[in-house]
Each structure stands twice: as structure tokens, then as C-alpha cells.
Amino acid sequence: MRWFILVLLVFSVSTTYAHNQLVVDIMSSENFSQRYNEFLDGRSPLDVQDFHPTTKGSHIEIIEMVLLQQALFLGGETREVVFNPKPSVNIIEFTDMIAGDSLILARSVWHEDIINYRGSLFVSDAVVEFGDYEAGLYVAKRNVALQNLPKEQLDQLTVVANPRWRVDWRALNNTPINIVSFIGPWETMLNMVETDIVDAMLVNFSVSSDLLLNFEGREYVPIQNLKMMLPDSRHFIVSKRHPQGEQIFAALNRGLKILKARGILRKALMQSGFINHLVTDWQFINEDMMATAGVVQ
Known part of the structure; x- marks a missing residue:
């Protein structure tokens, strides 16, 4: 009987702990998790104010993992975020999210890639504005x-x-x-x-x-x-068919608006090197496409 009670307590605690976590999918084919941990260096993602890179390679994926958590927290979603590496998640496949099996991705996606799925996916405010990439x-x-x-x-x-x-x-x-x-x-x-x-x-x-x-x-x-x-904007996406989709999307968008109003979103993109000051004065090859900036909604 004692063993049964003990098992029941462990199961209860584990279940409660799981309910206090928010699972976010991320690509397992990249070493994002390792670079993410190296960037944090023991810090909480909610405490990050300096977004300068500490690892080699593109830094935007790591920064978005941090910004996503800050936006959710500011929007009222206080559960701990746990990243779930999934081989099926890549830049252009959203099958699990459309089905409601996945809730949210840890990185932004091109608006053009998901425009035909807006009936199944919530699309956040722009993380990267048209013309900034x-x-x-x-x-x-x-x-x-x-x-x-x-x-x-x-x-x-x-x-x-x-x-x-x-x-x-x-x-x-x-x-x-x-x-x-x-x-x-x-x-x-x-x-x-x-x-x-x-x-x-x-x-x-x-x-x-x-x-x-x-x-x-x-x-x-x-x-x-x-x-x-690159003529498009980038956005976080949330599954409409997932039971928590509407709640998470509302928190995410509220938080993104706060990050943008405080200048943190722009600061993160600039400090991370995504908006790169070294090429500010470089000449655009496709400058004619700049005329369409702001058209994508």
C-alpha cells in the first residue's frame, strides 16, 4: 500500500510539473540548443538585456528563442518554456502545427510560407519587419x-x-x-x-x-x-487547432507589442548582428523591390 501511495504521489508531482511547462518545438537538425545554452551562460532568458553574439554562425535563431520567452512572459504566460527538438520541424513544413499536434515554433517564419495556412495558424506581429532582412x-x-x-x-x-x-x-x-x-x-x-x-x-x-x-x-x-x-516579414506562428493555441497566441502578441514599444525588439536585432551595421552603406542589388516595403500584412 505504501508503494502504491508513493507511486501515486510521484505521478501527481510529475503531472503537476508537466502542467507548469510550456512545450515549444525547435529543429533538432541544428545545434541551436547547445548554442542557446552557451549564449545564456547560466542566465535566465527573462533576464537577458545584452544580445551580442557569443557563438559563431547566425545568431538570429538563438535570439528568437529568448525573445519568444520574454514576449510570452510579458503577455502573461508565466510557465517555464521547455524546448522540444523535432526532426519533422523545418523551415517550410508545418504539418504538426496545422494538425494541432504542435503548439508553437521557437523561430520565426516567412509570411509568404504560411500565408496559405492562416486558417490553421495564428500569425504574430512581425518579429522582423519587411525590408529589415x-x-x-x-x-x-x-x-x-x-x-x-x-x-x-x-x-x-x-x-x-x-x-x-x-x-x-x-x-x-x-x-x-x-x-x-x-x-x-x-x-x-x-x-x-x-x-x-x-x-x-x-x-x-x-x-x-x-x-x-x-x-x-x-x-x-x-x-x-x-x-x-529579402522581400518579406517574419513572424511567430501558433496552432489554431491546439487546445492552448488561442491563449498562447494572445499572450505572445501582447508581449511582442510591449517588446516593440520598449525598443527591445529592435535592440535585439541590432545587437545580435542580424541588422548588421557593417553593411549599412552597402548598395542594394534589388533596390527596386524596396518600393514594396510595408505592403505585406
Whole structure:
């Protein structure tokens, strides 16, 4: 009888603890969890006020994990967030969320990628506004000749791109660049640059002080003084079919409005290097698309 009571108590405590957690899905194919813990360095995500990068590689994914928790807390959702790595979660697949099996993702997504699913997904206020997402044309560092390619010679450049990445694809198609279509891992695309199958790949700017991208010992740099605007906004999404969807979405959007009003959202994007001050004066390749800024809702 004593063992039965003990088991019952343990089950009760475990159940209560689970109810006090909010499960947020994240991609298991990336080392986001490791880099996230390194960035926090023992801090609570709710206490983070300095968003400068402490790890190599793109930093926006880590910052969004922090901003999501701060927004939820400010919006009234005080449960502990627990990240749940899921192999099925990637940039363009939202099957589990549409079905209601997943509640929320830990990173923002392009508005264009989820516009056809708005009947099944709540879409938050913009985390990244239209016009704020900038990227460079990264070439192999050893390819010195391409590093200072003038804008007038972009019609000689070959750039690998995945047509399923619709925002990147649309941006590149509004330039004289020659696009090489490839559907596959981005690591393979970088390898195509390394092996001279193509000249370059469109990548959001590195957080390093010289914009250098180092991947598995291979180094890439952006073509100097040229950048591209990716023409869309990015948003958090919440499942409408999940039992907690409406409640979580309301808290999230309330919190995002507070973060924006306090200037924290903009501060985080700038300090993290996502809005990169090193390329402020660089010339847009697709400047004509800037005319549509603000149209996406």
C-alpha cells in the first residue's frame, strides 16, 4: 500500500510539473540548443538585456528563442518554456502545427510560407519587419577575384538557390544574376560554392567582425559593398487547432507589442548582428523591390 501511495504521489508531482511547462518545438537538425545554452551562460532568458553574439554562425535563431520567452512572459504566460527538438520541424513544413499536434515554433517564419495556412495558424506581429532582412552573396574566401565584383558585372555571376525558399528565390529573380536551382541541404549548396560548381550563395550576414562565414573549416566572405533585401516579414506562428493555441497566441502578441514599444525588439536585432551595421552603406542589388516595403500584412 505504501508503494502504491508513493507511486501515486510521484505521478501527481510529475503531472503537476508537466502542467507548469510550456512545450515549444525547435529543429533538432541544428545545434541551436547547445548554442542557446552557451549564449545564456547560466542566465535566465527573462533576464537577458545584452544580445551580442557569443557563438559563431547566425545568431538570429538563438535570439528568437529568448525573445519568444520574454514576449510570452510579458503577455502573461508565466510557465517555464521547455524546448522540444523535432526532426519533422523545418523551415517550410508545418504539418504538426496545422494538425494541432504542435503548439508553437521557437523561430520565426516567412509570411509568404504560411500565408496559405492562416486558417490553421495564428500569425504574430512581425518579429522582423519587411525590408529589415538583408543578406550577402557569399563566395569562397580563396576566390579573391569575385570578392570585389562590381554591380555592373552581376550578370556573369552564378548563384545556387533552392526554389522552395520562395523569398530568396523571388529576390534573386529580381536581379541579373544567373540562378542555379538546387533542392537539397544548404550544407551541400555551400559545398557547391567551395568546389566552384557555382560562384556564390545567398546567406544572411555572419556575426563575425569581418563578416567571415566559417563552416567546417572552410571560409566564405560576401562580395564587398553589395547586399540583397529579402522581400518579406517574419513572424511567430501558433496552432489554431491546439487546445492552448488561442491563449498562447494572445499572450505572445501582447508581449511582442510591449517588446516593440520598449525598443527591445529592435535592440535585439541590432545587437545580435542580424541588422548588421557593417553593411549599412552597402548598395542594394534589388533596390527596386524596396518600393514594396510595408505592403505585406
